[in-house]
Amino acid sequence: MSAHHRLTLKQPSGRELLGGDLLAQCLKALGVEVAFGLHGGHLDAFLMGCAENDIELIDTRHETVAVQAAEGYAKVKGKTGVCFVTANSGFCNGLPGLATALADRSPIFCVTSSAPLRDAATNALQDFHDQVVLARPVTKFAHRITNVGEIPRLVSLAWRTANTGAPGPVLIDFPIDVLFTPVIEESVAWGNITAPEVSLPGPSPKAVEDVLKLAKEAQRPVILVGTGARGAISEVSAFAEKTGIPIFHSPKFSTGIAQNHPFYGGSATNLALLGPTGKPTPDLVIVLGARTGFILGGRSGAIIPNKDCKVVQIDIDGGEIGRSTHIDLGVVSDIALAVSALSSAVEKNSFKAPEDWVKTALGMRAFKAPHNESEPVIDTNNGNLHPYHAVKRLLQSLPEGNILCVDGGEVGGWTLQLMTEARASLSMVATGYLGFLGNGWGYSLGAAVADRSKLVVNIQGDGSAGFHIAELDTFKKFGLNILTVVVNNSVWGMSIAGQEMIYGKVTSQRPAAKLRVDTRYDVVAQGFACTGALIDATNSLKQTASETRKKTYEDLGPIDEGKSSKVLDGIAAAVEDIIKADGPGLIDLRVSPQPNQDTTKAMVGHTDDPNVIVVPYYDNIPRPYYK
Template sequence: MPDFQPQIPSGREFHGGDLLAQTLKHLGVEVAFGLHGGHLDAFLLGADEIGIKLVDTRHETVAIQAAEGYAKVSGKVGCCFVTANSGFANGLAGLATAFADRSPIFCITSSPPLQDAETNALQGFHDQVVVAKPITKFCHRVTNVEEIPRIVAYAFRSANSGIKGPVLIDFPIDVLFTPPQVSRISYGAVSVPPAYAAAPDPAALDALIKAWNKAKRPVIITGTGARGTDKELTKLAETTRTPVFYSNKFSSPIPPNHELRGGAATRLAAFAGGNSQPDFVLLFAARTGFLLGDRSGAIIPNKNCTLAQVDLDGSEIGKSLPVEIGIVSDVGLFCDALLEKKSNISVARNEDWIRDCKDHKGTLSAYVDQGKVMSDGQLHPYLAHDAVMRALPKDSIVMIDGGEAGQWSGMTVEAAEPKVAMVATGYLGHLGNGWGYSLGAAVADPSRLVVNMHGDGSAGFHIQELDTFARFGLNILTIIANNYVWGMSVNGQDLLYEGKSKSRPAIQLSKQCKYEIVAQGFNCDGEIVTEYDKIKPTVARMSKSGKPGLINLIVSTKPTTPATMSMVGMTDDKNVIVVPYYNNVPRPFYKDSTEKTNGHA
C-alpha cells in the first residue's frame, strides 16, 4: 500500500480535483501560479484546502513563466494552471520558452466534458494535447478519474528527470468534478523515490584530465544546468586553477568575489583575434549556440583550443561545434568523480591568465570617458545601468529582460554581486519573460530583493503584473531603462541603412507614457529618474522599502551596444549578404572590383 492516501474532505463530496491537488502536494508542490477558470474550480478548491498556495496572475503567459522562474531559483518543479482553450492558448508562449530552455514545470489545464467532444462546445475548439505536444516533454489527457495519481506522478518525474522540461496534463472538467472510487485509484509512481542520476565514465575523466593538464589558459563555461553546484564547482575550479565564466542564461555558482569568477562568457570575446584566447574550454551543462557566440569563434575559439562538454543530453554534445571530449553526466556527480582523481590533476596555475580574466570582469570599460549624459541630454545607458547595479543590495536576484537594455544590464550585472542573475529572454529571445520570472523568483525566495530589469519595449508586455506583485506583497523592484524606442531595432536599422535610408519603421515608443504613474496606479511605488546623481539614492531607498516598486530611468539610445554591432554584422565585403542577428552568408554570385558578375560584364 503506498504511503499516499487520499484525504476525504468533510461536508462535501471528494472530487477528481481533490485527488489532483493531493497528489501534487504529496509530490512536493507548495505553490501554483495561474489564472482562474471555472473548469478548474474543483482543483482550485482542493489545492486551497490541502495547503497549496495559489498565486493568481493577470495573464496566463506570466503564470507559466512564473512557474519557470520559481523552478530556476528553487530547484523544484514549478506548477501552474490555465483554463480551457482561451487560457491554454494564452499560455503557449510560456510553454514554448520553458521547452526551449529546459525548465521543469507542470502545467494543468482543462477542457469541456468528454461527451461534448467535437460539438463546438464552450472553450473546446482546439485539441490541447495535439497543440501542446511539440513544445512539451510530455502531454496527456486524463479520461479516467482514478488514473489521476498515476499520470500525474509519471508527468512530474518526466519534467524533473534527465533532460528537464515542461509537461502539460489536460483534465476535462467532468473528470475533475467526478468523485473517484477510492478502492480503484491507481497510484503508479506517486511514492517512488527519484532515480539516481547518471555518473561519468572513468575513461572519459582520464582523457579530460590529460587534456586539461596541458592547458595554459583554461576556462569553464557554465549553463543553467550548473544550478545548485556551488560548493562542488568552486572546489573543482580551485583544484584545476581554472577561471569560470557563465552563459548569461544563469549566472555562475562561483561566489561573486572569488578570484576565479570571470563573469559572463560574452566577456571572452575581448580576447578574440589574438593569442590570448582560451586553449581549453569545458562547457559545464552549457549548450552551444547564439548565447555563446554561435560558430564565430569569438567566445569559444574555433582553433588551437580543446573543447570538452559535460551534459545530461548526449545529443547536445557536438551539436554545433566540434567537441573533442564529450561526457554524459549529472554535473554534480561529474565534479565529485573528477575530484576523486585530483591526485592526477596538475594544471599549472597561470597567474597572468587568472588576473586577465578577473581584471576584464571588473573593468568599467571605455564608456566612462563618454560622459554621464549624452548629446541628446539623456543618461549614458551603460553608466546608468552600472550605477543601478552598484546601488542594489548584495546577493539580490537579478532578472534581465529586453534587447539593448538587457545587454547593458548583462554587461554591468557583476557590479551588483548578485546571488542569481539570468537573462529571461532565453533561446527564443522572448521579451517580457522577466515579469513572470521575477514573480516566481520572489515567491521561491522571499528573503531577497528581486530586480526586474527591462527596456521600455519589454516592459509593455506584462506591466499589469505590477498588480500581482502588490496583491501578494512581493519584494520586487522593476527598473525600466526608457529611451522611447525599441533600442536594438533602431540601432540595428542605423547600422544597416546609414547613408542609404532615413526611414526607421516600426521602432517608436511613446515619450508621454509615465511608467512610474502606472506603477502607482497598481499600488506600487513609482518614481522617474532623469539625473545620474539621483540613481543610487533612489535605487537604495526603493530597494529597502519592502514594497514592490518601479523606477522609470530615462536613458539615451546611444551608444549602440557591442552585442548589437556584432549581431548585425555589418561589413564592406561585397561578396557576402549581411543577415542581421545571424552569421552572414556568401553571395550566390561573385562580385569583383570591376563589377563583373559570373564572368559577364
C-alpha cells in the same frame, strides 16, 4: 499494490473527495508548495484541493506570465515549477511560456482543463482546440486524463519526465468532469507517486580519466557552466578550488556560483574580450550543463575558440553534445555526479592551472570598455542620460546579494557589460534561446516567490516593459520584493539600431521601431499602488515618486558641470526610496536612444563591403553579383 506506494488520502472538510483533490494531493506528495496561474471555472475542483492541502496559489494577470513564473521559480528554487491555465483560451495564452521553457530546458508541470469528455467535438464552451495536440510540439510530454483513478500514475509519469534527462515542460489536460468526479480509492492506479527520486547517470571511470588528462595538459583551461549545472554549485566550486581552473557562466544564467569565489570569472562574455585585448585565449573549455549556440558566441569562436582549443562537453542530454561546434570529448552525465567524480580523482593526482593564466582570465571581470567609460554621462545631443552610465549607477545602487533578471534588447547588452556592478547572488537573462521579450515579468515573479528574502530586480527596456506591465498588480497583491526598472529610450532600440546600421540614419524610414516619449511608466506603477519614480535628465517631464511617498526629485535644470552627478545621485536615491517602501516599485529611467551597445553592433554584423549582403543577427552572405 503495497501501502508503500499509496498516498494517505486526505478527506476534504464537508464534501467528498474529487479528482481535483486527488491531483492536488499528488502534487503535494511530490513536494509542491506553490502554483502560479489564472482562475478558470474548469479548474475550481483542483484549486479548492490546493487550498485544502496548503499549496499557495499565486494568480497572475496573464497566463503567459503564470507559466513563465513557474519557470523563474524553478530556476531559483531548483525544483519543478507548477502552473495552471484554464481551458482553451487560458491554455492558448500559456503556450508561449511552454515554448520558452522547452527552449531553455526548464522543468515545468502545467495543469490545464477542458470541456467534459462527453462534449468532445460539439463546439462546447472553450473546447475548440485539442490542447494535447497543440502542446506536444512545445513540451516533453502532454497527455489527457480520461479516468479519475489514473491521476496519480500519470501525474508521477509527467513529473519524472519534466525533471529527469534534459529538463523541460510537461502538460496534463484534466477534463472538467474528471476533476469533479468522486474518487474510489480501490480503483486508483498509484504509479510511483510516492517513490523516491530516481538515480541519475554518472560518468564512466574512463571518461573521468580522459577529462583530467586534457585538463593536466592544458595551459589555459576554463570551466563554463550553464543552466544544467544549477544543482552542482558546491561540486563545481570545490573542483575549481582543487585545480585552480577559472569558472565562467553562460550569460543566460549565472547558476548561483558565489561572486566572491576565488576562481569566479563572471559571464562567459568576458572570454570574448581576451583576443581583442591582445591576451591569450583558452586552450581547453570544459562545458558543464551549458549548450553551445548563439548565447555562447555561436560558431564564431569568440567565446569557445575554434582554433588551438580542445572542448569537453558534459551534459545530461547526449543530443546536445557537439550540436553546433566540434567537441573533443563528450560525456553524458548528471553534472553534480560528473564533477564529484572529477574532484575525487584530482585528490589522487593533483594539478593546478598556471597562475599567470588564472590571473589573466579572472582579470577580465574588471574590464570596462574604454569607449563607453569615456562617453559623457549626459548626451549633449539630446540631454538624456547615456545608457551605459545610467545602468552602471543603477546596478551599483542595488543591495548586494540581489537576484537580477534582465529583459529587453539594448538594455540587456548594457546590463551584461556591467553585470559585476550589481553584486547579484543570481542573474538571469530572460530572453533565452527564443529571444523572447517580456519573460522578465514572469521570471521575476517566480524568483521573488522562490526566495522572499532577496530583492529581485526586474530590468526591462521600454519595449519589453509593455508586454506584461499589469503584473505590477500581482507584485503588489502578494507584497513581493521586486524592483522594476524600465530603461527607457522611447524606441525599440535594437530594431532601430539595426535599421540605421544597414539603411542609414533616415528618420522617415524607421518602420515599426518607434515608441512614445510621453508614456509614463512610473505613473502606471502608481496606478497599481506601487511606488513609482521618474529619473530624467531633461526638463521635459517633472520627476516625481509615488504620491504615497510624498517625495520629489527636484527639477535639475539645464545641463551644467554638476548636473551629471546630480542625476546619477537621483538614481541611487530612487533605488533607496523604493527599497525602503512597502512592496514593489518601478523606476522609469530615461536614457538617450543614440548610443548603441556593442552586442547589437556585433549581432547586426554591418559591413561596408559591397560584395556582402548583411543579414541582421546571423552570418552575412556573399552577394551573388556585384556591379
